[in-house]
Amino acid sequence: MPYTPILATLGYILSPDRTQTLLIHRNARKDDQHYGKYNGLGGKLHPDEDIITGFRREVREEAGIECVDFSMRGTISWPGFGPNGENWFGFIFRVNTFSGTPLQSNPEGTLEWKDVDSILSLPLWEGDRHFIPLVFDDDPRAFHGVMPYDGGLPVSWKYDRIDS
Numbered sequence: 001m002p003y004t005p006i007l008a009t010l011g012y013i014l015s016p017d018r019t020q021t022l023l024i025h026r027n028a029r030k031d032d033q034h035y036g037k038y039n040g041l042g043g044k045l046h047p048d049e050d051i052i053t054g055f056r057r058e059v060r061e062e063a064g065i066e067c068v069d070f071s072m073r074g075t076i077s078w079p080g081f082g083p084n085g086e087n088w089f090g091f092i093f094r095v096n097t098f099s100g101t102p103l104q105s106n107p108e109g110t111l112e113w114k115d116v117d118s119i120l121s122l123p124l125w126e127g128d129r130h131f132i133p134l135v136f137d138d139d140p141r142a143f144h145g146v147m148p149y150d151g152g153l154p155v156s157w158k159y160d161r162i163d164s
Helices: 051-063 116-121 128-136
Strands: 006-014 020-025 041-044 066-078 088-099 109-115 143-146 158-161
Touching: 006 051, 006 066, 006 128, 020 041, 020 116, 041 051, 051 066, 051 088, 066 128, 088 128, 109 116, 116 128, 128 143
Parallel strands: 006 088, 066 143
Antiparallel strands: 006 020, 006 041, 020 109, 066 088, 143 158
């Protein structure tokens, strides 16, 4: 069976002093697969979008801001992540500079600034705990990982970084 994942973006927006990141607290819909969890901003790519256009659109829709200076920190293949075992493939970004004032909420939940150093203590997808430190570290190389899921939990995690 061919690998045909859902393509998505996920981004972490830094505050101007770089000590906090803007997260969505998915608390608006009890039927949400992500209900109660904190997450970065992003979502599914449209068929006619490249990853940069899709990421900018998602951040604009979810937070009402424009990404100015950002970089792709990595990619992750999530086989079996979806509620029906769908495969996902994500492009992970860190936004260093943005313009505009973030919304306070959107249809998925409230937007909250959280200290970068405390993200791992929040209710997150278990798998996020593995890659979030790589988003914020000082290594300039992107990471490229695979994290298979089964029953809503990660089964394993491995990644590589290569010099460009």
